[in-house]
Amino acid sequence: MSVLLICSQSRTKSLVKRVTAGMSRTRPLDGMVLHTPFRSLRHMALRRGLLPALVRNPFDTLDAVRTFKGPVRVVHGLKDPIIPAEEGKAVAAAAASGTFLGVPDSGHDA
Numbered sequence: 001m002s003v004l005l006i007c008s009q010s011r012t013k014s015l016v017k018r019v020t021a022g023m024s025r026t027r028p029l030d031g032m033v034l035h036t037p038f039r040s041l042r043h044m045a046l047r048r049g050l051l052p053a054l055v056r057n058p059f060d061t062l063d064a065v066r067t068f069k070g071p072v073r074v075v076h077g078l079k080d081p082i083i084p085a086e087e088g089k090a091v092a093a094a095a096a097s098g099t100f101l102g103v104p105d106s107g108h109d110a
Contacts, residue, residue: 029068030070031070031071031072032068032070032073033072033074034075034091035074036075036087036088037088037091038061038088038091039060039061039087039091041057041058041060042055042058044083044087062090062094065095066094066096071095072095073098073099073101074089074091075101076088076089076100076101076103077102077106078102078104079106080106081107083108
């Protein structure tokens with residue numbers, strides 16, 4: 001059994017979540033819990049007015065969860081000013097067995 005839980009308050013947590021979602025393609029995992037994920041790094045660049053083509057590694061979370069067979073739980077602050085809750089909702093919706101848990105009155109570190 002290999003359940004992976006990612007819920008970190010460090011500055012590197014976004015990178016860790018993207019790597020975790022990518023690991024789901026090569027390692028047997030029973031499920032994933034992602035905290036404040038975004039669709040992809042390219043998509044976030046576009047949201048910020050940057051050219052997505054400049055992003056070398058897209059860290060495509062949507063692609064990773066689409067191919068993952070186990071359950072995916074997304075926990076996201078509903079008042080997150082950095083990564084809007086719509087990003088987490090899109091990640092949960094892309095998973096075959098995804099659920100979204102919105103934390104009311106909570107920001108980025110829900």
